[in-house]
Amino acid sequence: MLQTDVLIIGAGAAGLMCAATAAARGRRVLVLDHANKAGKKILMSGGGRCNFTNLYCEPNNFLSGNPHFCKSALARFTQWDFIGLVAKHGVPYHEKKLGQLFCDNKSSDILELLLAECAEAGAQIRLDTAVHSIEKTAGGFLLQSDLGEVACQSLVIATGGLSIPTLGATGFGYQVAKQFGHELLPTRAGLVPFTLTDPQLKTLCTELSGTSVEDCRVSCNGQSFVENILFTHRGLSGPAILQISSYWQPGDTVHIDLLPHIDLPEWLATQQHERGNSELKTLLAELFTKKMANLLVDSWFANKPLKQYTPGELKAIAERLSDWQLVPAGTEGYRTAEVTLGGVNTDEVSSKTMESLKVPGLYFIGEVLDVTGHLGGFNFQWAWASGYAAAQYV
Ligand code: FAD
Structure with a gap:
């Protein structure tokens, strides 16, 4: 049986940020994703140039049943923090308009940055790996997966929303939330024609x-x-x-x-x-x-x-x-929507740690939560900020 401190389901924007940051704290981190590639949405984003953040990111750029929820995480990992990371990796970028920062070259620059941070910190990523079941144990969680049994202390759900199923989107995160007694706010397609x-x-x-x-x-x-x-x-x-x-x-x-x-x-x-x-x-x-x-x-x-x-x-x-x-x-629905509105009710999650208020050790980050940004780099900033916040506590 595999054992790890932190198991993250979803190697997307939020999951990779959380993995790199938690591993840098010295936690043993394993990321599982059912897709054959990490960060597919990052690669597709911003017309291939990834609009990775926004200079003017503020809490009022987000929709949520609880508009205060996003404030703490956004304040603790700001657009300037992510810009610092981009600069550290020498990724060239520019402001297109309205504070929207895009890569000069390709979205893959951002994915490579995240994968490099994960590798440097020692976070393990396993792709093509489905999770079949999750059970709460005295010391954490026990998962049945394509890797066999995996035990972990902290479980982070970073499976994103329902938009663009061909890029690996599933309702898995919502199912896990439901399994552990979390309320789901109705989901619908956002940022959509x-x-x-x-x-x-x-x-x-x-x-x-x-x-x-x-x-x-x-x-x-x-x-x-x-x-x-x-x-x-x-x-x-x-x-x-x-x-x-x-x-x-x-x-x-x-x-x-x-x-x-x-x-x-x-x-x-x-x-x-x-x-x-x-x-x-x-x-x-x-x-x-x-x-x-x-x-x-x-x-x-x-x-x-x-x-x-x-x-x-x-x-x-x-x-x-x-x-x-x-x-x-x-x-046009989830087929072309950039994001999913609704999701895990933030009233049942700590805005400081992203930990479930119902099940200790269970965390939700990124788009699976009922936090949705405006167009313009805000959704990635939420992924980075919420991933970073959880990483301090897992
Ligand atoms: P995701 O990045 O979607 O990652 C979720 C991961 O979980 C995926 O790797 C998926 O394969 C995995 N997963 C799902 N189900 C399972 C399962 N059952 N088992 C294992 N793994 C699973 N936002 C911006 O800010 N700027 C942009 O330029 C931008 N452009 C976009 C362009 C497009 C076409 C789309 C669709 C979205 C765009 N967005 C953009 C929105 C942004 O991509 C998302 O808000 C962001 O990726 C959410 O991050 P996340 O980590 O929560 O989810």
Whole structure:
């Protein structure tokens, strides 16, 4: 029978950070993962360049049933700590925008950094290894796995969320939580594109597929983001849409201000005064692409020279462009979602140690917990911070 101090299930972002840090404290650490490669999501992340943290990371960049839960861990391992690690390994990086830090080269730089830290500290990683059962014992836990029996003092669940099953995502962490009497908050896909079924909307999106509009304000349920939106064959995507999807529930209306930086009533009034013979399509083509201006006008307004619009009609045009309201049919779901909202209820986990308040020795870190970051490097920062926090106590 294998024996170890700390057994971590999941060799993803949180599991590897926890493994390296706990091993550096002198703990014997074994990481098991059923996948054939560690850190598959890290490799896929940030379009292949891993947006590994955010310069402006703060607790209000996270969604959770308990918004205070993430504060302690985030304060004890900050974005600057991870940036220090990146610098130590000589990984070149840059800020893309909004504080988002990306690798200059490849995401594998971040995975290699974590694997190097694990190797240096002596943490063992076994891939292609499934865990079949877990039992609580007097001294810790006994697991049945593809390696046979494994006994450990501390058991860390770092199996992530349900997003992208083809990258190894499973509901295993939730099952373990349930087995040990933990409450699970309902899970749903987050940071995910919207799908549309309304025929007129769908045609608009299909026609404009591949077109992005910069700096739209997208709002829902009292939250808004100003970022790009992207039209797709299935509906809407792009950073602003992904962000708001985490706040959206089926049936909710999403509000899109396509031109938040322009005072539209004033702009339209000026155009009417100065260029009254120009058609609406021609004028809107100065704010959008020509194709988009044509399609928007064909779908929403009558096209005529601006001088022919009544004040009421101009007001309606301004309102439509600054508050396009739509009810998505749904989201693309876990197949393409970057994260899973919900998960292990943080009320039953210590925010200091990530240890279960129900079962001593059992820890939950990373995305399996009900803590979900905004788009922009925040989810990795949560993985690093929660992994580091648990590593101090396992
Ligand atoms: P994961 O990294 O998902 O690791 C979980 C590990 O557990 C996996 O290795 C998995 O194989 C293993 N596992 C699962 N079930 C079992 C089981 N039954 N037995 C054994 N092992 C198991 N976040 C950012 O901050 N920046 C980005 O640029 C970014 N880009 C992303 C791009 C994509 C396409 C996706 C899907 C996500 C992206 N994210 C990004 C989110 C980020 O990847 C996750 O939030 C983060 O990886 C969560 O870390 P984790 O360690 O909790 O889980």
